[in-house]
Structure formats: structure tokens, C-alpha cells
């Protein structure tokens with residue numbers, strides 16, 4: 071039996087890979103324009119990094135990590151997300167000492183989680199994310215949200231809305247936790263098993279449980295926003311003003327919470343309209359306590375991550391994926407073994423001149439070579455048989471207009487440069 075790929079993985083085939091490349095190019099360009107630089111961290115790290123950086127109470131660490139012992143006896147894990155590795159690099163490579171502050175980074179690459187297989191969920195998936203380290207002002211939060219927003223705008227997605235909340239800080243959260251537990255205690259029986267376990271350690275997470283019974287039981291639960299301290303409150307208000315100034319629509323969602331201690335203040339998601347529903351396409355927030363948690367200096371930080379599979383799926387639903395324009399412009403059609411030699415030489419000269427050109431690699435007939443050219447929307451065919459070979463010419467056929475003429479073999483590169491230059495101007 072032929073070997074098959076693993077459950078939860080996918081082959082991104084050439085046609086789809088083009089869309090990935092286009093989306094990735096827009097993302098990289100937008101990041102650069104915003105002054106964000108790429109960081110590439112290893113695919114695997116010590117397991118402890120994720121236990122501390124993602125949090126040992128999270129589903130990711132408890133249930134979903136690809137963890138293994140290597141030959142040296144170390145416990146290693148395939149990265150399930152990007153933030154912990156970026157923070158480790160920030161500390162280890164002393165990016166906090168760089169002249170340029172804050173440190174504005176982005177990453178893009180494969181992540182691994184052992185999730186239950188279901189539509190649209192992959193065990194190897196791809197994330198793009200951004201982290202800004204060393205800045206605590208609301209304007210940083212606004213810029214990070216604006217970056218995600220601008221990327222979606224350039225990709226062509228519509229129907230977007232930012233959902234915003236503040237999860238406070240350790241000061242204001244303590245009081246809210248107490249009020250929340252008082253509220254939940256008499257309702258414990260109505261909560262799902264997961265939420266009952268969350269009650270002691272992590273009651274905030276109960277607010278974002280998706281189970282209908284939990285949602286009902288927590289409908290009137292005290293919102294963290296009612297308990298924010300002065301600092302957290304003014305941060306949240308200023309951020310809202312800044313988003314409004316940038317024309318980014320947002321709504322406050324008190325159920326948008328983060329369960330771990332190192333999350334502070336801003337939490338956000340960007341929602342996208344799809345058939346009959348709204349779903350999150352980007353999640354992020356401030357994590358001022360994380361760098362310290364993994365052994366670095368106290369560092370305010372904020373970031374977001376988005377799954378590229380989700381982004382591509384949304385673009386597909388909204389019919390915003392368009393085929394690429396940079397297909398081969400010309401094809402060298404050769405008939406017979408003798409012609410193949412000069413044909414190949416012509417192809418090399420044209421490619422050196424920067425003209426996208428292809429040639430038949432299967433020794434097919436004239437008819438099927440021209441058919442293939444048509445299928446690939448190639449503009450010009452340069453036809454070379456024994457007769458043309460002997461007379462030092464080539465037949466140049468415009469496949470769109472159907473016109474053809476003979477051109478000296480010495481003239482072919484110059485002529486193609488001219489025609490390709492004109493074609494490019496027309497396309498633009």
C-alpha cells in the first residue's frame with residue numbers, strides 16, 4: 071500500500087501554494103512598511119519553555135503538544151505557538167539592549183498541535199504573528215491592531231470587526247476573581263466539567279467557555295471591566311479613542327478573556343463575516359508578565375497571531391483569491407531532436423534576459439505543444455523545426471491574435487525583450 075500523509079496534515083499543492091505566496095507577500099510587505107522585522111526561531115524547543123510560556127493549565131500544554139525525548143534525554147516539543155520562542159530569543163539574544171526600541175518583530179511558519187481532526191483544523195498549521203516588546207503605551211496596542219487590520223484590508227477581506235476587552239492587571243483582577251467566584255459558587259452544578267475544574271484556579275476562563283449551559287449560567291456574571299483600576303481603565307479608554315481615530319470599528323466584548331497571570335489589559339480578536347456567522351480570524355493581547363516569567367527582565371509586551379489556513383479559507387469564502395499574472399510569457403516550441411538543441415539555447419538566453427519562458431520537455435507534437443501553451447495562457451510561441459533551423463530563422467506566433475512572422479534567430483532575444491516590455495506595460 072502506498073504511504074499516506076499523517077492525519078491532520080496537508081499537502082499544499084501548486085495551485086493553492088500560489089495563493090499562500092501572494093498572501094505571505096502582502097503580509098511581509100505590510101510588516102516591513104510598519105517597521106516590523108522578521109524573526110525565525112527553531113521549530114523545536116525545550117518543553118519547559120512552553121510549559122512556562124504558554125502555561126501549564128492550558129489545553130495546549132495539557133493535551134495538544136508534540137513532546138518527545140531526544141537521544142540526549144532532553145524533553146523537546148514541536149512549537150505549538152510562536153510567542154514563547156520569540157520571548158526566549160528576546161532574552162537570550164539580548165534584544166532588550168538593542169538601540170532601536172521597542173523591538174517590533176513578526177514571524178511566520180509551521181506550528182504543531184495534536185488536536186482532534188476536524189474540518190479546517192490541522193495538526194501542522196501555519197501562523198503569522200507579531201510581537202512588540204518594551205513598550206507599554208496604549209498607542210502600541212493601537213498600532214498592533216492597526217497592522218492586523220491593514221493586512222486584512224490589503225488582502226481584500228471585508229466585514230471585519232475588532233472585539234476588545236481589558237483583562238486588567240494582577241491588582242484589579244484579584245478583586246474581580248473574588249466577586250466572580252462568589253457569583254459562580256451557587257451555580258457550579260450548572261457548569262461543564264472543564265469549568266468546574268477552572269473554578270478554583272482560573273475562574274476567568276469560565277467566561278469564554280462555549281458550552282451553552284455555561285454561557286447561560288454566566289450571563290449575568292460580573293465583568294472585569296467593572297473592576298478595572300485607574301491605570302487599566304485609562305489604558306482601555308485611550309486605546310478605544312485611538313482605534314476610533316484610525317477608523318477601525320470595534321465593540322467591547324467582556325467575554326473575551328485570557329486565563330493566564332501574565333496577560334494584562336488589552337485582549338482583542340478580529341472577527342470576520344462568513345456565510346451566516348462571524349468567527350475569529352486573529353487573536354491577541356498584552357502580556358506584560360511573560361518575559362519575566364521565562365527568566366528575562368520585566369518587559370511590557372503585546373502581540374497577536376493568526377492562522378494562515380483560516381485567513382486563506384476566509385479569502386476563499388469571500389471569493390478574494392485571484393490567479394497570478396506572472397505566468398511564462400513565451401514558449402519555445404521545438405520539432406525534432408536537432409531543434410531541441412537550439413531551442414534550449416534560446417530558452418537560456420531569454421531567461422538570462424529576464425523573460426519568463428518555457429519549453430516542451432516531453433518531445434510532443436506541434437499541435438499538443440500549442441495546446442499546452444494555450445492552456446497555460448502563454449502569449450507568444452517561438453516555433454523551431456528543421457527547416458527554420460537550416461534557414462537561421464524562427465516562427466514567432468502571437469497566440470492571442472493568431473498572427474505570425476519569421477524572425478532571424480539572432481534577433482529573437484531583442485524582439486522578445488521589446489514585446490515583453492510592451493506586454494508588461496499593458497498588463498499594468
Ligand SMILES: [Zn+2]
Pocket residue numbers: 238239240241242243298299300301302303
Ligand atoms: Zn489594573
Ligand SMILES: [Zn+2]
Pocket residue numbers: 261262263264265276279280281284
Ligand atoms: Zn464550561
